[in-house]
Amino acid sequence: MKRRDFFKTSALASTSLMIPSFLKGYVGKGLFSSRSGKNLVVIQLSGGNDGLNTVVPFQNDIYYRSRPTLGVDKNKVLKISDAQGLNPVMEPLRPLYDDGLMCIINSVGYPNPDRSHFRSMDIWHTASSSDEYLSTGWIGRYLDNHCEGCTPPYHALEADDSLSLALKSVEQNGFAMSDPKSLKRATNNKFLKAISNHDHRHEENVAYLYKTMIDTQSSANYLFEQSKIYQSKQYYPQTPFGRDLKQIAELITAETDTKIYYVSLSGFDTHANQKNQQERLLRQYADAVAAFVKDLKQNQLLEDTLILTFSEFGRRVKQNGSNGTDHGTANNLFLFGGKLKTPGFYNSAPDLKILDNGDLIYEIDFRRVYATILEDWLDADVKQILKGNFEKLNLV
Amino acid sequence: MSAVKMENILKMTAIEKIKHLYWRAGFGMSPKEWKNASNLSLEQAVNDLFDRAKSIQKIKAHVFEFPSDRPKNLSKEEKKAIRKNERKLVLKQNADWVRRMADPSESALLEKMCLFWHGHFACTTKGSKIANDQLNTIRKHALGTFGDLVHAMAKDVSMIRFLNNQQNRKNKPNENFARELMELFTIGRGNYTENDIKEAARAFTGWSSNFKRDFVFRKNQHDFGSKTFMGKKGNFNGDEIIDIILARPETADFIVRKIYRFFVNERVDETRVKYLSKLFYNSNYDIKKLMHSIFSSGWFYYPGNIGTKIKSPIELMAGTMRTLGVMFDEPTTLFFLEKALGQVLFNPPNVAGWPGGKAWIDNSTLMLRLNLVTYLFQAVDLNFKTKEEFESAQRNKRVRRIKAEVDLIPMVEFFKNDPQSSVFKNLSSYLLQANSNLELTDFDRFIIKNNQDDFVKTLILRLMSLPEYQMC
Structure with missing residues (x-):
């Protein structure tokens, strides 16, 4: 059956806009304003980035002995401290480091580390211990606790087609949007708008679908309008990751009521022939982050922005038999921003002499980083979000 | 009454x-x-x-046969052409498979079991021969015994390559496969130690594949030494490791729990799982027996188990194709939808497979789901672009319209002479597994009533756009 056979009238093709009544729920309840507070941008390197070849301990013989073919050539390392230097493909980040806009925290991890991707990623996303299983994310719980019932879904926005566990919660999930235009187009359906005004009593999963539908409709128009306000003139690399960061910069500059942005770069699971793959990804990362920081700085927004980069784990100190590295434990973590209290290296290089079964031993629990960001940057009540007491760091 | x-x-x-x-x-x-x-x-x-489901035909289509010798000095362009061709072939296999799921003349149960095991033994497969081989291995054992299936999957070339067993050699072990074998494929977390993983990895050393993409055992790479695994000591090989894992009743429990969550309810009823696990273990992991027992149980048909599962994207699409007789003009269309909805066959998100349930749903996937039938009817344009590179000939092209044909004649004919209230009641019951409390009057503004054919067609469109249609 063809289109023309189906429609004897064109009454069904719906294009008209209306302001739905459910939007009223968000008016006058005190929306967050990103301008009154601060932005957090979380960058996830998925697959377990090899931190030792990212920030290279170029003075350490054990490093070169453990990685006879994979070690980064001492002469090529970007030497930003006496002990450690950046992988040469990360050259664009060097000026940020020099200007005090970058902080590197070594040996971040957690007790009894798990070497499975999804489990360790879940631990990072949920901020759980390794023997504890949580179904909500640390950002999701922040949404639940910070402003009960009044947070718009896009308060935490992930630049992706789907939502990560980190942004999932009980009451209020974060919001996934890879592109404001297609999101708006998908929600522009008169029939769906009409049934969303219907009174519903449903089984749990069906109710969840209705709630998600209504939230999406209310958010789509807003984000679309926001996305039109500012078009960045900064050059960003033509990679999906570069485009994501550009979109985030534009939304931040447009004073969008989004406080947390979440974006991923994947492919770091380098069990075999690591060098090319990892360096290709690190180059993408460095190019895009450097452009992003420049863009925000030009708009005087870097002081209000904190960028966190993490990966679910580092990799074994010794390279494996296939010019790659296997899953490891503790790893380095990066912060960028205009208000860093400890720019440069936060702590000393990882100890390669004392290892646990060939793996680095963590020095700083990642939840201490979360606790610091939640309390010192987002003004949140950490006790409501993280289980246990995590001593804060001197970061922001 | x-x-x-x-x-x-x-x-x-x-x-x-x-x-x-x-x-x-x-x-x-x-x-x-x-x-x-x-x-x-x-x-x-x-x-x-x-x-x-009894007579299982081997699938053999869209397969590139590699020559027995590695061709020397392939240029970069030639290699790229091979990879591109391989992607196309896997995509065709993917589309064929969904077509089989939707085709009433095929065995729906067999295809559903294959979908389950495909998600269970989750591998990203980029080559056409190894995709085809893996699917045939799964088809062969999908309703056979779980033991046979695990043994076969451990020798499956796609699995070996995906989990780096190719690189698992004596004195240079790669633990990837050994870990996932226990964590995800058989016994589950908490039932083995890190040392068990190390020892099991040694037992699988040398399990590899050749250039032709066939399984080979490389003797000189195998560690024939003594291993201590799950409290037992011996010169175990991979098969013996699997048998030791299968001898543990925890393995039956782990698999049954997953099957229950997939086929019955995400919320596990412990009493039933316990009963089924015992049955599964005592029948030497007879999958057919287990599934027959589930589908014959009274509790399987309790209202709490009906219409409470969120359809996976593949279930949604195959089901919609079956109901509407959908034919896609190109396999890339189906592939695009799989990608946008979050479930691409032969390409699960990671080795844990697709998480399922509410995890399918976020604002973006839900809107596409609700609009899916509207796009199929070509009532409005889609104009959608997947974020990552479109792995097909139409690389990175924006998809403006879903090119497909639907066949509504059977349903239009069926309801030709029925009063509209009865059409509404029957269509709702046919199309919706979850209860909807909408009345025919709620649809008034959005359907055509003065012509019976159009009434049926527009009502189908609207019912299939409801959130309730997402449930099964």
């Missing part, structure tokens, strides 16, 4: 049960299957599903 009415209710109930069975054990009902269901007892319907 009169006797006639009572009989009607009982009859409807049987059809409702068969509809539930068809959705969970397969991909819903075609209009013809729905019509025929009124002549079947539930028992007949269950047995028919299993009868039709």
Whole structure:
């Protein structure tokens, strides 16, 4: 059956806009304003980035002995401290480091580390211990606790087609949007708008679908309008990751009521022939982050922005038999921003002499980083979000 | 209540049960299957599903055969061309598979079991031969014994390559496969130690594949030494490791739990899982017996288990194709939808497979799901671009319209002379597994009523756009 056979009238093709009544729920309840507070941008390197070849301990013989073919050539390392230097493909980040806009925290991890991707990623996303299983994310719980019932879904926005566990919660999930235009187009359906005004009593999963539908409709128009306000003139690399960061910069500059942005770069699971793959990804990362920081700085927004980069784990100190590295434990973590209290290296290089079964031993629990960001940057009540007491760091 | 009415209710109930069975054990009902269901007892319907799964045809299409010797000095362009061709072939296999799921003349139960095991032994497969081989291995054992399936999957070339067993050599072990074998494929977390993983990895050293993409055991790479695994000591090889894992009842429990969550309910009923695990273990992991027992149980048809599962994207698409007789003009269309909805066959998100349930749903995937049938009817343009590179000939092109044909004639014919209230009641019951409290009047503004054909067509469109249609 063809289109023309189906429609004897064109009454069904719906294009008209209306302001739905459910939007009223968000008016006058005190929306967050990103301008009154601060932005957090979380960058996830998925697959377990090899931190030792990212920030290279170029003075350490054990490093070169453990990685006879994979070690980064001492002469090529970007030497930003006496002990450690950046992988040469990360050259664009060097000026940020020099200007005090970058902080590197070594040996971040957690007790009894798990070497499975999804489990360790879940631990990072949920901020759980390794023997504890949580179904909500640390950002999701922040949404639940910070402003009960009044947070718009896009308060935490992930630049992706789907939502990560980190942004999932009980009451209020974060919001996934890879592109404001297609999101708006998908929600522009008169029939769906009409049934969303219907009174519903449903089984749990069906109710969840209705709630998600209504939230999406209310958010789509807003984000679309926001996305039109500012078009960045900064050059960003033509990679999906570069485009994501550009979109985030534009939304931040447009004073969008989004406080947390979440974006991923994947492919770091380098069990075999690591060098090319990892360096290709690190180059993408460095190019895009450097452009992003420049863009925000030009708009005087870097002081209000904190960028966190993490990966679910580092990799074994010794390279494996296939010019790659296997899953490891503790790893380095990066912060960028205009208000860093400890720019440069936060702590000393990882100890390669004392290892646990060939793996680095963590020095700083990642939840201490979360606790610091939640309390010192987002003004949140950490006790409501993280289980246990995590001593804060001197970061922001 | 009169006797006639009572009989009607009982009859409807049987059809409702068969509809539930068809959705969970397969991909819903075609209009013809729905019509025929009124002549079947539930028992007949269950047995028919299993009868039709008996003769398993090997699939062999869209496969690139590699020469036995590695061709020397392939240029970069030649290698790229091979990879591109391989992607195309895997994509065609993908589309063929969904077509089989939707095709009432195929065995829906077999295809559903294959989908389950495909998600269980989750591998990203980029080559056409190894994709085809893996699917055939799964087809062969999907309703056989789980033990045979695990042994076969451990020698599956796609699995070996995906989990780096290719690089697992004596004195240079790669633990990837050994870890996932225990964590995800058999016994589950908490039932083994890190040392068990190290020892198991040694037992699988040398399990590799050659250039032709066939399994080979590389003797000189195998560690023949003594291993200590799960409290046992011996010169174990991989097969013996698997047998030790299968001897543990925790393995039956782990698999049954996953099957229960997939086929019955995400919320596990511990008593039933315990009963089924025992049955599974004592039958030497007979999958057919387990599934037959589930589909024959009274509790499987409890209201709490009906219409409470969120369809996976593949279930949604295959079911919609079955109901509407959808034919996609190109395999890339289907691939695009899989990608946008979050479930690409031969390409799960990671080795844990697709998480399922509410995890399918976020604002973006939900809107695409709700609009899916509208796009199929070509009522509005889609104009959608997937974020990552489109792995096909149409690389990175924006998809403006879903190119597909739908066949509504069976349903239009079926309802030709029925009053509109009865059409609404029957169509709702046919298309929706979850209860909807919408009345026909709620649809008034969005359907065409002055012409019976258009009434049926527009009502189908609207019912299939409801959130309730996302449930099975």
